[in-house]
Amino acid sequence: MQFILYPLLLGVIIILQSTVLENVAIAGIKPDLVMLVVVFGSFFRGTRTGAFLGFTGGIVEDLFSGNYIGLNALAKMAAGYLAGAAGGRLYRENIPIATVVTFFTSLAGLMANYLLLLYLNITIDPLHALFSVALPVAAYTALLVPFVFRSIFRYIQVLSREL
Amino acid sequence: MRWATAKRLFLLAVLVAVTLAAMRCTVPERTGLTSPGSKFRDVLAPVQSGLTWLGRQGRYIISLPVSMVGAAARSQALEQEVKRLESEKIQFNEYLIENQRLAALLDYKNVMAGNYNFVIASVIGRDPGNWFGTITLNRGSGEGIKENMSVLTPEGLVGRVIAVSASTCEVLLITDPRSGVGSLVQDTRAPGIVEGVAGAAGIARMIHIPNNALVEAGQAVVTSGQGSLFPKGIPVGRINNVQNEPSGLFLSAELSPFADLYNLEEVMIVTFVQPGTNGLHAGG
Numbered sequence: 001m002q003f004i005l006y007p008l009l010l011g012v013i014i015i016l017q018s019t020v021l022e023n024v025a026i027a028g029i030k031p032d033l034v035m036l037v038v039v040f041g042s043f044f045r046g047t048r049t050g051a052f053l054g055f056t057g058g059i060v061e062d063l064f065s066g067n068y069i070g071l072n073a074l075a076k077m078a079a080g081y082l083a084g085a086a087g088g089r090l091y092r093e094n095i096p097i098a099t100v101v102t103f104f105t106s107l108a109g110l111m112a113n114y115l116l117l118l119y120l121n122i123t124i125d126p127l128h129a130l131f132s133v134a135l136p137v138a139a140y141t142a143l144l145v146p147f148v149f150r151s152i153f154r155y156i157q158v159l160s161r162e163l
Numbered sequence: 164m165r166w167a168t169a170k171r172l173f174l175l176a177v178l179v180a181v182t183l184a185a186m187r188c189t190v191p192e193r194t195g196l197t198s199p200g201s202k203f204r205d206v207l208a209p210v211q212s213g214l215t216w217l218g219r220q221g222r223y224i225i226s227l228p229v230s231m232v233g234a235a236a237r238s239q240a241l242e243q244e245v246k247r248l249e250s251e252k253i254q255f256n257e258y259l260i261e262n263q264r265l266a267a268l269l270d271y272k273n274v275m276a277g278n279y280n281f282v283i284a285s286v287i288g289r290d291p292g293n294w295f296g297t298i299t300l301n302r303g304s305g306e307g308i309k310e311n312m313s314v315l316t317p318e319g320l321v322g323r324v325i326a327v328s329a330s331t332c333e334v335l336l337i338t339d340p341r342s343g344v345g346s347l348v349q350d351t352r353a354p355g356i357v358e359g360v361a362g363a364a365g366i367a368r369m370i371h372i373p374n375n376a377l378v379e380a381g382q383a384v385v386t387s388g389q390g391s392l393f394p395k396g397i398p399v400g401r402i403n404n405v406q407n408e409p410s411g412l413f414l415s416a417e418l419s420p421f422a423d424l425y426n427l428e429e430v431m432i433v434t435f436v437q438p439g440t441n442g443l444h445a446g447g
Binding site: 014017018019021022025027028029030032034061064065066072110113114117122123124125128129132133136137 | 287288289290291292293294295297299326340341360361362363364365424425
């Protein structure tokens with residue numbers, strides 16, 4: 001069931017992200033909902049599943065935009081792996097912990113994204129990359145955690161039961 | 164005829180006569196009340212008023228339980244009606260704002276009709292990420308859209324078309340780090356290249372400005388048209404600040420685009436430029 005649900009959820013999220021989420025953008029910054037789902041899934045399911053969820057989430061996003069396929073897949077795989085590692089060491093059912101983990105793992109994923117852009121010869125000033133994109137996006141994404149924690153936590157419990 | 168009967172007939176006649184007379188005196192066309200009538204009414208007024216109030220209260224008390232039967236349903240229906248009307252009002256406001264925007268575009272299109280051919284398009288999507296700045300428009304090859312066509316708003320340059328499908332096209336915004344626009348500082352004609360910083364940052368940078376050029380904050384930047392995909396003289400943005408490039412040979416300037424790239428809804432795609440077309444007024 002999850003093999004259908006997860007890509008379906010990602011599809012819906014990416015469409016939302018490219019349309020409706022523009023309306024909640026603050027100074028052009030919108031939260032990264034795919035990253036949020038990846039980090040959450042990984043936080044509860046460990047490093048291996050985390051890397052898989054991150055890669056899958058990223059590749060769906062790349063296929064949607066149609067260029068640089070693999071850019072988001074690798075960046076989100078890194079974020080997923082880190083979130084999985086954090087989940088193995090921290091108490092998972094706590095909203096502040098999940099918020100902090102989401103912030104730092106999203107930041108790490110976004111910085112991985114930045115390094116991959118450099119690899120693709122897309123030069124972005126490092127200060128702008130950090131202060132105009134990575135930090136605000138990570139903060140905005142983490143701020144959503146308290147609002148969605150319960151729903152996603154329940155969804156992950158359902159998935160675990162199925163497994 | 165007996166005496167009693169005659170007396171009754173006489174009284175009846177008197178009553179009829181008095182009534183007829185009273186009728187004559189109280190014809191409604193007359194503006195003022197007759198003196199006895201007005202006095203009578205004045206005396207009765209408080210009593211009437213009190214009785215009317217009592218009657219209404221009584222009717223209200225009696226009918227209250229009956230009216231309560233359907234009150235909840237009526238209240239709910241009214242609430243729904245209010246919500247529907249509020250929603251309609253918002254929709255009408257939306258139409259009004261859209262109308263104003265389209266009127267501005269049409270105005271601009273008419274003014275520029277001699278120089279350019281435009282196709283008006285709506286923004287239907289954006290890049291889901293924060294690094295790149297691309298938008299998707301609802302016009303494609305079916306409407307004659309081709310790659311590298313310039314995209315504008317009445318305020319200034321938006322970007323250029325980078326990919327086209329049958330019914331949509333993708334536009335690279337001037338704030339995307341992959342974008343480069345050959346430009347000039349309008350006042351001093353100092354050349355440079357405007358490149359994006361990051362999609363979400365909403366600003367651009369003009370680089371490779373000769374370091375002897377007079378460039379300062381507040382100056383307008385327009386497209387140069389030389390060796391560029393963009394027509395000459397389209398307003399790009401206004402300079403916020405100027406810095407030396409690390410090489411020391413050039414200056415660079417940070418600029419805010421004239422077009423509001425965060426809130427794009429309708430844009431114009433330039434499908435044809437008259438040869439020799441030169442210059443729009445910077446600043447929209």
